[in-house]
Amino acid sequence: MKKSLLIGMMLSAFCFVAQAKTSGKEVLKSEVRVSLVDSLDFKDYYGSYKMADNPYVQKMKVYFKAGELFGQASDYPETKLIRKKEDEFEEGNFGAQIFFVRTDGLVTGIKVLVQGQELVGTKE
Numbered sequence: 001m002k003k004s005l006l007i008g009m010m011l012s013a014f015c016f017v018a019q020a021k022t023s024g025k026e027v028l029k030s031e032v033r034v035s036l037v038d039s040l041d042f043k044d045y046y047g048s049y050k051m052a053d054n055p056y057v058q059k060m061k062v063y064f065k066a067g068e069l070f071g072q073a074s075d076y077p078e079t080k081l082i083r084k085k086e087d088e089f090e091e092g093n094f095g096a097q098i099f100f101v102r103t104d105g106l107v108t109g110i111k112v113l114v115q116g117q118e119l120v121g122t123k124e
Contacts, residue, residue, distance in 0.1 A: 039064040045100055049110045049121035057119055060110060071098065073112075 081089040096114035
């Protein structure tokens, strides 16, 4: 039910109506653009990352929840990761930039730039 309601609201929000005039008659055209985020869009990033020795974060988990990608560093609260471009995300609470590292096309690591620190981790 929630999914149907969400899709209905998204369809309403993205519905654009354009008017075109042809030979004195008004013709209504509607165009619907829907962009649904699928959990498969982020599957490469899911997992647990063991962070290199640092006093702040020992492990970071990345997962999909409620239509969005989330990260959770050690005992800190989970936070939403906002995609900026391929393999690059931003975290809003601390202003962190998150980069996923690929080797031969597979995500093998993570790099987090936050408050002047660079934290690096390896996917487990």
